[in-house]
Amino acid sequence: MSLALHAGLPAETETLMHNEAAQAAEVVAAQFARNREAVAALAAQLRAAPPPFVATCARGSSDHAATYAKYLIETQLGVVTASLSPSIGSVYASPLRLEGALFIAISQSGKSPDLLRNAEAAKASGARVVALVNVEDSPLARLADTVIPLGAGPEKSVAATKSYLASLAAIAQLVAHWKDDPVLLAALDTLPQALRDAWQQDWSPLTDGLVDARNLFVLGRGLGLGAAQEAALKFKETCGLHAEAYSSAEVKHGPMALVGSGFPVLVFAQPDETGPGALAVADEFHGRGAEVWVASAATRDAGKGSSVALPLASAAHPALAPLLTVQSFYRAINALALRRGHNPDLPPHLNKVTETV
Structure with a gap:
C-alpha cells in the first residue's frame, strides 16, 4: 500500500480508520464469546415461536448491515425480511401491524430519534425488539426486549469500520x-x-487505479449486495469519489448505459450461486472498455482474464465472505483517501453520530 503523498495528512498506518478497522478480528472473537449464550437463548425462543416475518430498521452503514441480514435470513431460514423506513414512525407516525414479528434495530449509538420511535412503535404493536447496538447503555438498548452488544469499543473515526463488521458478525451468529x-x-x-x-490482502491495484477517478459503480448481489452498498458509501465519505452501488443483476436495467470506455467498475463476486453471474457482468463491462476490478475467490478463465483481480481471503462458509471482502476493502479505501488528499477520519460536513428525526 502507498504512503500518503499530501502534506499535513497522517501516514497510512496512523489514521484512526486504519487502526480501528485492523481491530475487527479481535472485536468479533470477543463478541462471539460474550454473546454466545444470550444469542443461543434468543434463537431457541425464535424456533419455539417463529415470527411471521422480520423487519429491520437502520440508517447508513447499519442499513447496509440490514441488507446483509435480509439475504442471510431469507436464504438460511426462509423468513421474509424487509427494511422498515424510519420515517414511517417518526415523520408520518403511521401505525404498523407488527404483531409477532421480529424487529431488528441496528445502531452504533442507539440514540437516533427516528430509530427509537420506530422501535417503540414496534414494541407497542406486539413485535419482539432486538437491538444490535455498540453503546450498551443507550436508549435503544434500554427499550429493546433483547440486546446483542456489538462490543466494538470506541470508534473515533467518522467512517464506521469495526462496528459495521461487528454488526454483520452479530447477524451471522444469530442466524447460525x-x-x-x-x-x-x-x-x-x-x-x-x-x-x-483479509486485512493482509493486497488491493493496491484498486488504490492505484482510482486516484484520479470521478465516478464509479460498485456491484454485488445477494449476500454481497450490502458490501457493495457499504463500499459505495465509503468512496463518497472518505474519498470524495461519487460511487453508486447496484446489484449485478439490476445494473443491467438502465445504469449499464453509462458504462463505456474507461468507466471504473468494482465487482464483489460472492462464492455462491450469484458468483458466475457477477463475473459474466464484469467480463461484459470490460468488453465495453470499462476499467474493471473483481474481488473473487473463483478461478477466472484465462481467455477472459480481462479484469484486474483482487485477492480474497478464504471463507469457511459463503455467508461469511462479505465480511472478508469488506475488511480488505477498508484497508484499500483508507489508502485511497490519503492518495486523493483526504483525511478518512474527518470527512467534510459529517459527524460521527447523525441524529435524524
Whole structure:
C-alpha cells in the first residue's frame, strides 16, 4: 500500500480508520464469546415461536448491515425480511401491524430519534425488539426486549469500520444459532483468523487505479449486495469519489448505459450461486472498455482474464465472505483517501453520530 503523498495528512498506518478497522478480528472473537449464550437463548425462543416475518430498521452503514441480514435470513431460514423506513414512525407516525414479528434495530449509538420511535412503535404493536447496538447503555438498548452488544469499543473515526463488521458478525451468529446449523456455527469459529487474513490482502491495484477517478459503480448481489452498498458509501465519505452501488443483476436495467470506455467498475463476486453471474457482468463491462476490478475467490478463465483481480481471503462458509471482502476493502479505501488528499477520519460536513428525526 502507498504512503500518503499530501502534506499535513497522517501516514497510512496512523489514521484512526486504519487502526480501528485492523481491530475487527479481535472485536468479533470477543463478541462471539460474550454473546454466545444470550444469542443461543434468543434463537431457541425464535424456533419455539417463529415470527411471521422480520423487519429491520437502520440508517447508513447499519442499513447496509440490514441488507446483509435480509439475504442471510431469507436464504438460511426462509423468513421474509424487509427494511422498515424510519420515517414511517417518526415523520408520518403511521401505525404498523407488527404483531409477532421480529424487529431488528441496528445502531452504533442507539440514540437516533427516528430509530427509537420506530422501535417503540414496534414494541407497542406486539413485535419482539432486538437491538444490535455498540453503546450498551443507550436508549435503544434500554427499550429493546433483547440486546446483542456489538462490543466494538470506541470508534473515533467518522467512517464506521469495526462496528459495521461487528454488526454483520452479530447477524451471522444469530442466524447460525436460529437455524441451529452446525456447518455455519463451525464456520463462525474460523472468522476471526479469516478477518486477519483479509486485512493482509493486497488491493493496491484498486488504490492505484482510482486516484484520479470521478465516478464509479460498485456491484454485488445477494449476500454481497450490502458490501457493495457499504463500499459505495465509503468512496463518497472518505474519498470524495461519487460511487453508486447496484446489484449485478439490476445494473443491467438502465445504469449499464453509462458504462463505456474507461468507466471504473468494482465487482464483489460472492462464492455462491450469484458468483458466475457477477463475473459474466464484469467480463461484459470490460468488453465495453470499462476499467474493471473483481474481488473473487473463483478461478477466472484465462481467455477472459480481462479484469484486474483482487485477492480474497478464504471463507469457511459463503455467508461469511462479505465480511472478508469488506475488511480488505477498508484497508484499500483508507489508502485511497490519503492518495486523493483526504483525511478518512474527518470527512467534510459529517459527524460521527447523525441524529435524524
